[in-house]
Amino acid sequence: MTVSEGGRDWLQYLVIILFSVLLVLFSMTRYADYDLWWHLKLGESVFETGKPFFTDTFSYTFAGKSQYCGEWIADLLIFLSYHTGGIAGVNLLKALVLSGTFFFLYRTMRDAEPDSRAGFAAAIITLVTVLFAIRFRLFVRPYLFSLLFTALFLFILGRSRHAGNQKLLFLLPIFQVFWANMSVGAVFGPVIFFLFAVDRAVRDRSGIRTNVLVLVGLLAATMVNPETWRIWTLTLDLSSDPYKALVGEYQPMSPEILWGFGLKYTLAFQILAFVSALYFVAMRGWRNIYLLLLYLLFLVESVLQIRMVEFFALVAAPAFATVVRTALVAVVTRIPGAEKWANVFVAGAIVLVVPLSVLGNTTYVLGADVKEDAFPEEALQFLDREQVTGTMFNSYSLGGYIIWRAPERKVFFDGRYRRLYNPAFYGSYTDIVESAAAWKAAEERYGFDYAVVEYDMLSKRFPLHLNDNPQWALVYWDNHSAVYLKRTPARERLIAAGEYRVAKPNFYDFKYLDRFRGPAATDALAQINREIALNPANQEPVLARVFLLYSMGPLYHEMALRDLEAIRLLKPDLAMEHSARAFLLMARGREGEAREAVKHALSLDPLDPGALELGNKLGMKLKLPRGIHH
Known part of the structure; x- marks a missing residue:
């Protein structure tokens, strides 16, 4: 950098401001998360009664039975944020929690790599990578607070190690009490410290007594919540549940998640995992037993269940930052003048990220309300x-x-x-x-x-x-x-x-309409016209009418084509709309338009059967996903 050791130039402040803006923008999203709402209701219950919720009052199937209430403080904070500012308030809470998380993570990395020459740039690059790695898991639920406490624990343990101050460790049980009343993820507090203690025991046996006292304090603090020991059993229940494969966030990593449809969600995680591994393999980082054990534990957990990715991202950050810093040092020492441009490069990269990953993003839609068609x-x-x-x-x-x-x-x-x-x-x-x-x-x-x-x-x-x-x-x-x-x-x-008597929700499989032939088809057409009028924005009944009109013969094909032209304005944009339109266009002798419709269908779904069938008939060169044969 351009300043002396320990100093900061104005570019560093600019980079910090730009990263903060990016973090806030990542937090300001429209909501489609189902679990937010029952956490809000439980938080409202705490707010109104002044105590945790011990029994269920919202279902009739389990009414009066005990429910887990160990996250009551987090639920209360989530409710208060919504009560104060609606979804915007919830987004603000997310931004504040993430700001604290990344502050402690930044300080952890800077304590480990204190020189300002490359450590600052490496830390910011790491923070951006971590932010992208956890982006798809940034729901406002109690576990969000576990990110904050995990980063806080990493900071205190790192500061204690680098400063040689064992007294700092006695702060951990105090924070653990709050963590245990905010998220079941508090069970990771004693685990993280235990791995730290193992490393210290190998390096310096003189700290064993302190480590034992702190570990006992952490275990005791974990039980200081309305559920006491159940915080541990709930963790085991969730990780060993027989139906967890049906819940997306509990599923294990798979080739499709890593390199298929899920690549856009897991790419940053994979970069973190690979680069951090270089620290342990190529830079002899395996001697840091604490970081190595953290890396291995949370990497395995992330592979077993996707929901652990965010914890892995945090614990992998120090190793990742060390590799990045080493690479930056190699660059700035070999290229004259490169040192003074390091912060400019980082600032420019963050500015570029905003339009590319925030503005116009259809997955993480910028806003302060709920996503369209996300809730009933x-x-x-x-x-x-x-x-x-x-x-x-x-x-x-x-x-x-x-x-x-x-x-x-x-x-x-x-x-x-x-x-x-x-x-x-x-x-x-x-x-x-x-x-x-x-x-x-x-x-x-x-x-x-x-x-x-x-x-x-x-x-x-x-x-x-x-x-x-x-x-x-x-x-x-x-x-x-x-x-x-x-x-x-x-x-x-x-x-x-x-009542819908003809059109049915059948995931766009219209074979059930085959029973309508001859006069029955005419009667069904009259019924389906009435059903479309019940909710004109629902496109499946319109497509059902298209299917029915097509089956009624060429005299009705123009009507079906008009339906398909109109339905293109409705959501969602489905491949089958365009492949069906392609068939009708071909029947009308409009081959050029049919080819374009096939291309559009395949751009939405490369495996759309109608588009593949017609594309082959037209002799089109079809590009199928790797490993798929038609």
């Missing part, structure tokens, strides 16, 4: 408008939002799995969704008479059997959710006016 708000408005009451069945993913938005509608299931609900119940829930017989048995047991279910094209955990159940009627349907009512005399009028 319209479905709940329909229930309120039509005054539908009774006992509700709901999808697991929707329960948290319903708890917050409509607490009078007691839920069947929600995201408090393992904190309230047990594996046996989760297993019965999956059976209910997949099996008509299990649905009937649950209906008799629990007495539910209406259902609010998620219609998710990715997970496809949807009770398709309801489409063939004569006792239930589909009365509301949008791109995100559907409402079914059990047929009762009191609901005859509502069902008669709003």
Whole structure:
């Protein structure tokens, strides 16, 4: 750098400001996280009662049973942030927690590499890499506070080691008490310190007594929460759960997640893992037993379950920064004048990152509200408008939002799995969704008479059997959710006016329409026109009409083509819209337009069967994903 040891030039302050802006922008996103809402409701309960929540009052399936309340302070803070500023307040809380996390992480790296010549630039580059690595996990839940405490522990342990001040270690049990009341991730506090103590025992046996006292203090502090020992058993329950493969964040790393569709989420994690490994392998970093054990432990945990990536990113940062610093030193000592441009390069890189990764990003949408079509708000408005009451069945993913938005509608299931609900119940829930017989048995047991279910094209955990159940009627349907009512005399009028009798939520598989031939097709067309009018923004019924019109013969193809032209304005933009349009264009002799439609379809889904079929017929050169053969 351009200043003397320990000093800072104005460019360093500029870089810090730019990184802070980037961090805030990464925090200011529109929300699509289901679990936020039940944490808000639990926080509201703490706010109103002044004490932790020990029993469930939001479901009817587990009402009155004990629920985990060890994260009550975090839930309270999350609620207060929302109560004060809505989603913007929640985003601000995220930004504040992350700011503290990255401050302690920065200080940890600077303590380890104090010279200002390259250490500063290396630290900032590391922080940016870590920020990208954890970006896809930045939900506002209690575990977010575990990032802050993990960074704080790393800082205190590093400062104690470099300054030779063992008294600092006695601060850890104090912070552990707060951590244990904010996140189940507090179990990592004693683990991190134990690895530190192992390293110290190998290096200097004189600190064993202090280490034992601090470790005992940490273990005791972990129990100072309303759940005491259950903080440990919940951790074991979550990591060994028989259904964790069904929950995205508990899934192990896979080739698809690392190098397929998930590459955009895990690339920074992979860079951290590889570069940090160079420190241990090529720079003899294995002698730092503390960092090596942290690296190995959290790398293995990250491979076993994706949700551990953020912890790995934090503990890998010091090793990563050392490698980057070494590389920078090699560059600035070999290239005349390169030293003074290091901060300029880092500042410019951060400025470039903003338009490339923040502005216009469709995955992490900048804003301070909820994502469109992310929650069942319209479905709940329909229930309120039509005054539908009774006992509700709901999808697991929707329960948290319903708890917050409509607490009078007691839920069947929600995201408090393992904190309230047990594996046996989760297993019965999956059976209910997949099996008509299990649905009937649950209906008799629990007495539910209406259902609010998620219609998710990715997970496809949807009770398709309801489409063939004569006792239930589909009365509301949008791109995100559907409402079914059990047929009762009191609901005859509502069902008669709003039932979907032809179009069905079937994940865009329209084979069920094959039964409509001849006069039946004409009658079905009249019905489907009425159903489209119920919710014109729902594109699947429109595509169902296209399928029906196509099957009715060439006289109806122009009508189908007009539907496809209109549907291009609706969301989401699906490959099958364009491949269906391509078939119709070919039937009308418009080959050039058909080719363009095939290209568009394949750009959205390289494996769209309709586009592949027609593309082959047209002799087009099709580029399939690597390893896929058609």
